[in-house]
Amino acid sequence: MSEQVDAYVSVMHKYYNFSPDLAPWEFQINTNAEMLKVLDLLFRQMQGWEASGMWRAHLPAVPYHLDAQNNEVDKRLAKVYAIIHEYGDEETKKFIEGMPYYS
DSSP: OOOOEEEEEETTTTEEESSTTSSOOSEEEEEOHHHHHHHHHHHHHHHHHHHHHHHHTTOTTSOGGGOHHHHHHHHHHHHHHHHHHHHBOHHHHHHHHTSTTOO
16 A cells, blocks of 8 residues: 555646645645556546547537547546545535536
């Protein structure tokens, strides 16, 4: 089992830091290195799907909710919020439980 560390996560910018003063962040979590690797992977996958979706977005015939790229980003975003919920404090848990991704 890895040592627990505090990480400061920015979902908007798709990164985390170990110091709250390095960059803006939305959530603080206390987790292990393995889970941070999962966050890294999810953030990279989201960036890849968003890049491919950007090109598709220029075709107005496909609405957002029927766009496969956006569905893939949404799936990963839900997983990111699940990780933050699992390893966040009580305030973070309550906030995420009020979001549409939490069910």
